[in-house]
């Protein structure tokens with residue numbers, strides 16, 4: 262039975278990704294700071310702050326202790342904030358780097374070591390269409406996800422010889438807690454800009470993400486944006 266580790270499974274896209282993989286027969290481990298009582302068969306939650314490298318190492322060790330190998334890591338845990346650049350509090354910028362970039366870095370590094378030992382594994386990092394659009398009002402968020410994309414490309418080059426495939430998937434607006442603070446008008450404008458005027462449901466976002474994550478021909482280091490973008 263294949264095994265996936267997904268970060269950010271306490272709600273939103275991470276929860277929906279976990280549900281889909283469980284339905285397909287995967288064993289799924291989930292990290293989030295506040296996992297709830299959701300415990301379907303095949304799902305194992307751990308309370309982990311992905312920005313804490315010691316916590317990440319110990320939680321990954323708990324998964325692999327009995328000899329289990331992780332086939333797929335989805336670095337999904339994330340946070341966002343909308344602020345005019347000149348008014349963004351420094352602590353907001355630091356927090357977004359800590360969760361979005363460093364959280365991805367710690368999980369990729371720790372799980373990557375286990376995958377290198379197994380000489381195979383796949384890692385998908387979740388990014389956003391706001392990066393290629395250089396979206397105004399989201400400078401700190403965009404910068405943190407641009408770092409995730411750069412990490413994806415370098416990791417893919419370094420770890421391809423060890424049998425790993427690493428890519429990123431960039432989503433447009435999806436109705437989760439992450440977008441609750443954003444007004445309907447900016448979300449509609451963004452959906453127009455990416456050629457998806459009707460928006461994207463959580464199920465469609467999961468289809469898009471897992472379509473790439475499970476694609477046997479997924480190109481190492483590739484970045485796939487939902488919507489009208491040339492391939493990156």
Ligand SMILES: NC(=O)c1ccc[n+]([C@@H]2O[C@H](COP(=O)([O-])OP(=O)(O)OC[C@H]3O[C@@H](n4cnc5c(N)ncnc54)[C@H](OP(=O)(O)O)[C@@H]3O)[C@@H](O)[C@H]2O)c1
Pocket residue numbers: 268269270271272273274275292293294295296309310311312336337338339340341360364387388389390431432433434435436437438439440
């Ligand atoms: N929704 C969108 O429109 C959209 C668009 C583009 C990209 N994305 C990306 O998609 C991903 C998922 O977002 P979402 O919309 O599902 O957001 P969400 O509903 O706010 O869920 C975020 C998840 O991340 C977890 N998380 C946050 N900080 C964490 C930390 N330090 N350690 C461990 N887990 C943490 C949260 O759990 P706890 O709070 O329990 O820790 C939660 O499970 C993010 O990377 C986001 O940037 C979303």
